[in-house]
Amino acid sequence: MIDADSPLPAIAILGAGSMGGAILHGLIASGLDHGGVTVTNRTAVKADAMGDLAGVRSVALENDPNANTHAAATADVILIGVKPAMVPDLLREISPHVRPGAVVVSLAAGVTVATFESILPDSVAVLRSMPNTPSLVGRGVTGLASGTNVTGDDAAIVRRLFETVGSVVEVPEHKIDALSTISGSGPAYVFLLIEELTRAAEGKGFDRAEARLMAEQTFIGAAALLEASDDEPAELRRRVTSPKGTTEKAIEVLQAAQLGALFAEATDAALARAQELATGA
Numbered sequence: 001m002i003d004a005d006s007p008l009p010a011i012a013i014l015g016a017g018s019m020g021g022a023i024l025h026g027l028i029a030s031g032l033d034h035g036g037v038t039v040t041n042r043t044a045v046k047a048d049a050m051g052d053l054a055g056v057r058s059v060a061l062e063n064d065p066n067a068n069t070h071a072a073a074t075a076d077v078i079l080i081g082v083k084p085a086m087v088p089d090l091l092r093e094i095s096p097h098v099r100p101g102a103v104v105v106s107l108a109a110g111v112t113v114a115t116f117e118s119i120l121p122d123s124v125a126v127l128r129s130m131p132n133t134p135s136l137v138g139r140g141v142t143g144l145a146s147g148t149n150v151t152g153d154d155a156a157i158v159r160r161l162f163e164t165v166g167s168v169v170e171v172p173e174h175k176i177d178a179l180s181t182i183s184g185s186g187p188a189y190v191f192l193l194i195e196e197l198t199r200a201a202e203g204k205g206f207d208r209a210e211a212r213l214m215a216e217q218t219f220i221g222a223a224a225l226l227e228a229s230d231d232e233p234a235e236l237r238r239r240v241t242s243p244k245g246t247t248e249k250a251i252e253v254l255q256a257a258q259l260g261a262l263f264a265e266a267t268d269a270a271l272a273r274a275q276e277l278a279t280g281a
Contacts, residue, residue: 007034008161012075014040014068014090016050016058019107020081022135026165028053029138038071073097077105077157080116084108091119098124103154105129105161109180110277113147113173125154129162130176132183140166141183145173177278181270189266194219 011027013020016039027033038057041047047060059067072078072094082090087108098104100123106116107129116126126147134140142162146155155170162168171179194215201211226233241247 008032008157009076010035010038010074011077011079011161012038012040012071013079013081014071014094015080015082015086015107016041016046017081018133019131019135020079021050022140023079023107023131023162023165024050024053024056026135026138027161028055030164032160032164035076038075040067040071069094069097072102073099075099075102077103077161079105079107081107084111087111088115088119091116095120100124103127103150103158105158107131109184110274112278113145117147117149122149125150127155127158128173128176129158130180130184131162131165133187135165138165141186142166142168143176143179143183144168144170145176146170147173177274178267178271180274181267185267185270189263190219 008027011033013024016024020039024037024039027037033055036055036057038059039047039050040059040061041050042061044060044062047058047063049058050056051058059071061067064070068090076099078094078098080087080090087106098120100121102123103125104116104120105127106113109130111128113126113128116128120126127150128145128147130143132140132142135142140162142165144155144158144162159168159170169179169183197215197218198208198211201214202208206214222236226236229236237251241251
Protein backbone atom coordinates (compact mmCIF):
# COMPACT_ATOMS: atom_id res chain seq x y z
CA MET A 1 0.00 0.00 0.00
CA ILE A 2 1.21 3.50 -0.84
CA ASP A 3 1.26 6.09 1.95
CA ALA A 4 -0.80 9.05 0.70
CA ASP A 5 0.82 11.45 3.19
CA SER A 6 4.41 10.81 2.07
CA PRO A 7 6.24 12.39 -0.90
CA LEU A 8 5.28 10.73 -4.16
CA PRO A 9 6.88 7.29 -4.61
CA ALA A 10 8.76 5.94 -7.63
CA ILE A 11 6.83 6.74 -10.81
CA ALA A 12 7.06 5.40 -14.35
CA ILE A 13 5.48 7.08 -17.37
CA LEU A 14 5.31 4.62 -20.24
CA GLY A 15 4.82 6.61 -23.40
CA ALA A 16 5.63 10.15 -22.31
CA GLY A 17 4.01 12.02 -25.20
CA SER A 18 2.44 15.47 -24.89
CA MET A 19 0.14 14.59 -21.98
CA GLY A 20 2.62 12.32 -20.22
CA GLY A 21 5.26 14.97 -20.76
CA ALA A 22 2.99 17.65 -19.27
CA ILE A 23 2.48 15.56 -16.16
CA LEU A 24 6.21 14.91 -15.95
CA HIS A 25 7.02 18.63 -16.03
CA GLY A 26 4.34 19.40 -13.45
CA LEU A 27 5.65 16.68 -11.20
CA ILE A 28 9.23 17.91 -11.41
CA ALA A 29 8.16 21.53 -10.80
CA SER A 30 6.18 20.46 -7.72
CA GLY A 31 9.22 18.97 -5.99
CA LEU A 32 7.15 15.93 -4.97
CA ASP A 33 9.10 13.45 -7.12
CA HIS A 34 11.18 12.12 -4.23
CA GLY A 35 10.95 8.52 -5.41
CA GLY A 36 12.36 9.30 -8.85
CA VAL A 37 10.74 9.15 -12.27
CA THR A 38 11.44 6.88 -15.22
CA VAL A 39 9.95 7.73 -18.61
CA THR A 40 9.97 5.76 -21.83
CA ASN A 41 9.51 6.79 -25.46
CA ARG A 42 9.94 4.95 -28.73
CA THR A 43 12.71 7.14 -30.15
CA ALA A 44 15.99 8.43 -28.81
CA VAL A 45 15.11 11.93 -29.99
CA LYS A 46 12.06 12.06 -27.71
CA ALA A 47 13.88 10.39 -24.86
CA ASP A 48 16.81 12.79 -25.07
CA ALA A 49 14.45 15.77 -24.87
CA MET A 50 13.46 14.66 -21.36
CA GLY A 51 16.81 13.32 -20.24
CA ASP A 52 18.07 16.63 -18.86
CA LEU A 53 15.26 17.00 -16.30
CA ALA A 54 16.52 16.63 -12.74
CA GLY A 55 15.72 13.27 -11.20
CA VAL A 56 14.38 11.81 -14.46
CA ARG A 57 15.63 8.66 -16.13
CA SER A 58 14.54 8.83 -19.77
CA VAL A 59 14.90 5.71 -21.91
CA ALA A 60 14.27 5.07 -25.62
CA LEU A 61 12.79 1.75 -26.68
CA GLU A 62 14.95 1.81 -29.80
CA ASN A 63 17.99 1.66 -27.48
CA ASP A 64 16.51 -0.66 -24.86
CA PRO A 65 13.59 -2.82 -26.07
CA ASN A 66 12.93 -3.90 -22.46
CA ALA A 67 12.66 -0.34 -21.13
CA ASN A 68 8.94 -0.61 -20.37
CA THR A 69 9.27 -3.76 -18.30
CA HIS A 70 12.29 -2.40 -16.42
CA ALA A 71 10.48 0.85 -15.67
CA ALA A 72 7.31 -0.91 -14.55
CA ALA A 73 9.24 -3.28 -12.29
CA THR A 74 10.81 -0.44 -10.32
CA ALA A 75 7.76 1.86 -9.96
CA ASP A 76 4.97 2.13 -7.43
CA VAL A 77 2.82 4.30 -9.73
CA ILE A 78 2.76 3.55 -13.47
CA LEU A 79 1.16 5.91 -15.97
CA ILE A 80 0.18 4.39 -19.31
CA GLY A 81 0.51 7.09 -21.97
CA VAL A 82 0.70 5.12 -25.23
CA LYS A 83 -1.99 5.34 -27.91
CA PRO A 84 -5.22 3.51 -26.99
CA ALA A 85 -4.75 0.77 -29.60
CA MET A 86 -1.33 -0.04 -28.12
CA VAL A 87 -2.52 -0.34 -24.51
CA PRO A 88 -3.47 -4.06 -24.37
CA ASP A 89 -0.13 -5.21 -25.81
CA LEU A 90 1.79 -2.95 -23.42
CA LEU A 91 -0.18 -4.24 -20.44
CA ARG A 92 0.51 -7.85 -21.43
CA GLU A 93 4.20 -6.96 -21.71
CA ILE A 94 4.52 -5.40 -18.26
CA SER A 95 1.96 -7.49 -16.35
CA PRO A 96 4.42 -10.14 -15.07
CA HIS A 97 6.77 -7.41 -13.82
CA VAL A 98 4.41 -5.03 -11.98
CA ARG A 99 4.92 -4.96 -8.22
CA PRO A 100 2.07 -6.20 -6.00
CA GLY A 101 0.34 -3.14 -4.57
CA ALA A 102 1.40 -0.90 -7.46
CA VAL A 103 -1.03 1.62 -8.94
CA VAL A 104 -1.53 1.75 -12.72
CA VAL A 105 -3.13 4.87 -14.21
CA SER A 106 -4.51 5.07 -17.74
CA LEU A 107 -4.02 8.23 -19.80
CA ALA A 108 -5.60 6.53 -22.82
CA ALA A 109 -9.01 7.76 -23.97
CA GLY A 110 -11.64 5.08 -24.47
CA VAL A 111 -9.81 2.22 -22.72
CA THR A 112 -11.88 0.97 -19.80
CA VAL A 113 -10.78 0.01 -16.33
CA ALA A 114 -12.13 -3.49 -17.09
CA THR A 115 -9.61 -3.84 -19.94
CA PHE A 116 -6.76 -2.99 -17.59
CA GLU A 117 -8.02 -5.25 -14.81
CA SER A 118 -8.51 -8.18 -17.19
CA ILE A 119 -4.80 -8.14 -18.05
CA LEU A 120 -3.03 -6.95 -14.91
CA PRO A 121 -2.73 -8.99 -11.67
CA ASP A 122 -5.44 -8.66 -9.01
CA SER A 123 -2.84 -7.19 -6.67
CA VAL A 124 -2.63 -4.03 -8.82
CA ALA A 125 -4.91 -1.00 -8.41
CA VAL A 126 -6.17 0.66 -11.61
CA LEU A 127 -7.43 4.20 -12.17
CA ARG A 128 -8.60 5.78 -15.40
CA SER A 129 -7.76 9.43 -15.99
CA MET A 130 -8.99 12.06 -18.45
CA PRO A 131 -6.64 15.09 -18.43
CA ASN A 132 -7.05 18.03 -20.80
CA THR A 133 -4.54 20.05 -22.79
CA PRO A 134 -4.26 23.04 -20.39
CA SER A 135 -2.32 20.58 -18.23
CA LEU A 136 0.57 21.59 -20.48
CA VAL A 137 0.61 24.97 -18.72
CA GLY A 138 -0.36 23.73 -15.26
CA ARG A 139 -4.02 24.75 -15.59
CA GLY A 140 -5.59 21.44 -16.50
CA VAL A 141 -8.69 19.61 -15.32
CA THR A 142 -8.30 15.86 -14.86
CA GLY A 143 -11.11 13.40 -14.32
CA LEU A 144 -10.21 10.34 -12.22
CA ALA A 145 -12.18 7.10 -11.99
CA SER A 146 -11.15 4.31 -9.62
CA GLY A 147 -11.17 0.61 -10.39
CA THR A 148 -12.33 -2.19 -8.13
CA ASN A 149 -9.09 -2.62 -6.14
CA VAL A 150 -8.33 1.06 -5.46
CA THR A 151 -7.98 2.12 -1.83
CA GLY A 152 -8.45 5.60 -0.45
CA ASP A 153 -4.67 6.00 -0.21
CA ASP A 154 -4.23 4.87 -3.83
CA ALA A 155 -6.73 7.46 -5.05
CA ALA A 156 -5.18 10.18 -2.87
CA ILE A 157 -1.67 9.60 -4.22
CA VAL A 158 -2.88 9.73 -7.85
CA ARG A 159 -4.91 12.84 -7.09
CA ARG A 160 -1.78 14.53 -5.71
CA LEU A 161 0.10 13.55 -8.84
CA PHE A 162 -2.46 15.15 -11.18
CA GLU A 163 -2.86 18.20 -8.98
CA THR A 164 0.68 19.13 -10.02
CA VAL A 165 -0.82 20.10 -13.41
CA GLY A 166 -4.16 21.55 -12.33
CA SER A 167 -7.45 20.56 -10.75
CA VAL A 168 -8.90 17.07 -10.26
CA VAL A 169 -12.50 15.81 -10.36
CA GLU A 170 -13.10 12.29 -9.04
CA VAL A 171 -16.02 10.55 -10.74
CA PRO A 172 -17.36 7.02 -11.21
CA GLU A 173 -16.14 5.53 -14.47
CA HIS A 174 -19.54 5.77 -16.16
CA LYS A 175 -19.17 9.58 -16.01
CA ILE A 176 -15.69 9.76 -17.56
CA ASP A 177 -17.01 10.03 -21.12
CA ALA A 178 -19.44 12.78 -20.10
CA LEU A 179 -16.62 14.61 -18.32
CA SER A 180 -14.54 14.39 -21.50
CA THR A 181 -17.24 16.31 -23.42
CA ILE A 182 -16.88 19.25 -21.00
CA SER A 183 -13.31 19.55 -19.72
CA GLY A 184 -11.66 17.23 -22.23
CA SER A 185 -13.12 18.80 -25.37
CA GLY A 186 -13.87 22.14 -23.72
CA PRO A 187 -10.62 23.89 -24.71
CA ALA A 188 -11.56 23.35 -28.36
CA TYR A 189 -14.93 25.04 -27.78
CA VAL A 190 -13.17 28.04 -26.23
CA PHE A 191 -10.65 28.24 -29.09
CA LEU A 192 -13.53 28.12 -31.59
CA LEU A 193 -15.27 31.02 -29.85
CA ILE A 194 -12.03 33.01 -29.93
CA GLU A 195 -11.63 32.23 -33.64
CA GLU A 196 -15.12 33.52 -34.38
CA LEU A 197 -14.77 36.65 -32.25
CA THR A 198 -11.49 37.36 -34.04
CA ARG A 199 -13.23 37.06 -37.42
CA ALA A 200 -15.98 39.39 -36.21
CA ALA A 201 -13.33 41.96 -35.27
CA GLU A 202 -11.68 41.63 -38.67
CA GLY A 203 -15.07 42.14 -40.28
CA LYS A 204 -15.30 45.47 -38.49
CA GLY A 205 -12.08 46.73 -40.03
CA PHE A 206 -9.40 45.66 -37.56
CA ASP A 207 -6.28 43.98 -38.88
CA ARG A 208 -5.41 40.42 -37.90
CA ALA A 209 -3.01 41.37 -35.10
CA GLU A 210 -5.45 43.83 -33.55
CA ALA A 211 -8.34 41.38 -33.86
CA ARG A 212 -6.37 38.57 -32.21
CA LEU A 213 -5.21 40.81 -29.39
CA MET A 214 -8.73 41.98 -28.60
CA ALA A 215 -10.36 38.54 -28.81
CA GLU A 216 -7.69 36.48 -27.07
CA GLN A 217 -6.93 38.91 -24.26
CA THR A 218 -10.62 39.45 -23.62
CA PHE A 219 -11.07 35.70 -23.03
CA ILE A 220 -7.92 35.49 -20.92
CA GLY A 221 -8.91 38.56 -18.90
CA ALA A 222 -12.48 37.36 -18.38
CA ALA A 223 -11.23 33.97 -17.18
CA ALA A 224 -8.82 35.66 -14.75
CA LEU A 225 -11.63 37.87 -13.45
CA LEU A 226 -13.85 34.84 -12.95
CA GLU A 227 -11.09 33.03 -11.10
CA ALA A 228 -10.49 36.01 -8.81
CA SER A 229 -14.19 36.44 -8.02
CA ASP A 230 -16.54 34.52 -5.75
CA ASP A 231 -19.47 35.43 -7.99
CA GLU A 232 -21.20 33.17 -10.50
CA PRO A 233 -20.49 33.72 -14.21
CA ALA A 234 -24.09 34.88 -14.68
CA GLU A 235 -23.58 37.64 -12.10
CA LEU A 236 -20.36 38.80 -13.75
CA ARG A 237 -22.16 38.83 -17.09
CA ARG A 238 -24.97 40.95 -15.66
CA ARG A 239 -22.46 43.53 -14.44
CA VAL A 240 -21.16 43.99 -17.98
CA THR A 241 -24.67 44.10 -19.44
CA SER A 242 -26.09 47.58 -18.82
CA PRO A 243 -29.86 47.88 -19.33
CA LYS A 244 -30.68 49.09 -22.84
CA GLY A 245 -26.93 49.14 -23.66
CA THR A 246 -24.86 47.67 -26.46
CA THR A 247 -23.90 44.45 -24.62
CA GLU A 248 -27.55 43.74 -23.86
CA LYS A 249 -28.34 43.83 -27.58
CA ALA A 250 -25.51 41.39 -28.36
CA ILE A 251 -26.59 39.03 -25.58
CA GLU A 252 -30.15 39.09 -26.89
CA VAL A 253 -28.92 37.87 -30.28
CA LEU A 254 -26.86 35.06 -28.72
CA GLN A 255 -29.73 33.96 -26.50
CA ALA A 256 -32.15 34.05 -29.42
CA ALA A 257 -29.81 31.62 -31.18
CA GLN A 258 -30.43 29.15 -28.32
CA LEU A 259 -26.76 29.02 -27.33
CA GLY A 260 -27.53 26.82 -24.31
CA ALA A 261 -29.35 24.26 -26.44
CA LEU A 262 -26.50 24.36 -28.96
CA PHE A 263 -23.93 23.53 -26.30
CA ALA A 264 -26.14 20.72 -24.99
CA GLU A 265 -26.47 19.32 -28.52
CA ALA A 266 -22.72 19.61 -29.15
CA THR A 267 -21.73 17.86 -25.93
CA ASP A 268 -24.37 15.17 -26.54
CA ALA A 269 -22.80 14.53 -29.96
CA ALA A 270 -19.36 14.28 -28.35
CA LEU A 271 -20.69 11.84 -25.75
CA ALA A 272 -22.31 9.67 -28.42
CA ARG A 273 -19.02 9.50 -30.31
CA ALA A 274 -17.09 8.65 -27.13
CA GLN A 275 -19.47 5.76 -26.53
CA GLU A 276 -19.00 4.58 -30.12
CA LEU A 277 -15.22 4.66 -29.73
CA ALA A 278 -15.48 2.63 -26.54
CA THR A 279 -17.15 -0.16 -28.54
CA GLY A 280 -14.52 0.02 -31.29
CA ALA A 281 -16.76 1.78 -33.82
